Amino acid sequence: xxxxxxxxxxxxxxxxxxxxxxxxxxxxxxxxxxxxxxxxxxxxxxxxxxxxxxxxxxxxxxxxxxxxxxxxxxxxxxxxxxxxxxxxxxxxxxxxxxxxxxxxxxxxxxxxxxxxxxxxxxxxxxxx
Amino acid sequence: xxxxxxxxxxxxxxxxxxxxxxxxxxxxxxxxxxxxxxxxxxxxxxxxxxxxxxxxxxxxxxxxxxxxxxxxxxxxxxxxxxxxxxxxxxxxxxxxxxxxxxxxxxxxxxxxxxxxxxxxxxxxxxxxxxxxxxxxxxxxxxxxxxxxxxxxxxxxxxxxxxxxxxxxxxxxxxxxxxxxxxxxxxxxxxxxxxxxxxxxxxx
Numbered sequence: 001x002x003x004x005x006x007x008x009x010x011x012x013x014x015x016x017x018x019x020x021x022x023x024x025x026x027x028x029x030x031x032x033x034x035x036x037x038x039x040x041x042x043x044x045x046x047x048x049x050x051x052x053x054x055x056x057x058x059x060x061x062x063x064x065x066x067x068x069x070x071x072x073x074x075x076x077x078x079x080x081x082x083x084x085x086x087x088x089x090x091x092x093x094x095x096x097x098x099x100x101x102x103x104x105x106x107x108x109x110x111x112x113x114x115x116x117x118x119x120x121x122x123x124x125x126x127x128x
Numbered sequence: 129x130x131x132x133x134x135x136x137x138x139x140x141x142x143x144x145x146x147x148x149x150x151x152x153x154x155x156x157x158x159x160x161x162x163x164x165x166x167x168x169x170x171x172x173x174x175x176x177x178x179x180x181x182x183x184x185x186x187x188x189x190x191x192x193x194x195x196x197x198x199x200x201x202x203x204x205x206x207x208x209x210x211x212x213x214x215x216x217x218x219x220x221x222x223x224x225x226x227x228x229x230x231x232x233x234x235x236x237x238x239x240x241x242x243x244x245x246x247x248x249x250x251x252x253x254x255x256x257x258x259x260x261x262x263x264x265x266x267x268x269x270x271x272x273x274x275x276x277x278x279x280x281x282x283x284x285x286x287x288x289x290x291x292x293x294x295x296x297x298x299x300x301x302x303x304x305x306x307x308x309x310x311x312x313x314x315x316x317x318x319x320x321x322x323x324x325x326x327x328x329x330x331x
């Protein structure tokens with residue numbers, strides 16, 4: 001076994017061998033989610049403790065539900081599952097359609113944020 | 129927006145709002161280093177697979193079948209409070225991925241343009257981009273060892289910046305220094321917003 005992140009040019013084992021299933025196959029050929037747009041910083045949280053395997057749900061779907069027991073952004077879900085964002089968007093669309101996750105879109109459409117957000121960020125950074 | 133379909137208990141706290149700040153600049157200038165210096169987790173990497181390559185930029189003759197390319201973005205997270213989460217995104221280094229920048233810049237509170245005085249021109253595209261878009265930004269000169277120290281007004285002049293744009297020195301490896309850059313950016317963004325509001329009401 002090798003530690004994660006360790007360079008193993010001679011050994012092609014585990015993650016170093018590349019993904020076993022191509023991203024496009026994970027979504028069963030779909031390039032667009034059935035619902036939702038999913039910004040990189042849309043926040044995702046699971047609506048139940050675990051999703052049981054059912055028709056139409058793959059291991060990646062279940063992994064997202066497990067991961068999103070704690071709030072995660074779309075970008076974080078993609079990073080942790082090591083899949084492209086586009087693939088994650090398709091999977092999230094399936095989960096939203098089944099009410100297995102809840103998604104909060106960022107406030108980009110509501111125009112500029114109000115001063116209180118800037119003040120909160122400044123105070124939050126100072127407190128780090 | 130409706131979220132009325134969940135099984136979450138009625139007394140569950142509402143989901144927080146996510147906001148983002150971009151860290152831009154040339155290749156190797158320390159974007160990911162800065163993200164890592166202030167992030168509560170190690171920098172994460174996300175990839176966007178693009179199905180249309182930069183037409184007119186990439187020479188596809190002979191490889192017309194290859195229509196995907198991968199853009200990687202490093203990012204970090206700072207939980208400000210129970211209802212506010214800040215994400216820091218390092219912009220992809222390759223300038224031709226403007227459409228990824230457009231997605232990243234949408235709704236961003238502001239941007240840090242990291243500069244290296246040995247290769248100042250590397251940050252021109254980032255500055256042009258944020259000026260054109262009207263995204264508030266600051267220029268942070270990352271102090272590399274061995275680099276000649278310039279005065280900040282020299283950097284300001286060399287970059288032909290609007291006098292209102294803050295320019296400051298930083299060490300992207302240091303948490304305190306990177307925090308200071310982000311705080312300066314937020315203060316600048318607030319001021320920019322205020323002056324735009326005044327200008328709009330004066331018309």
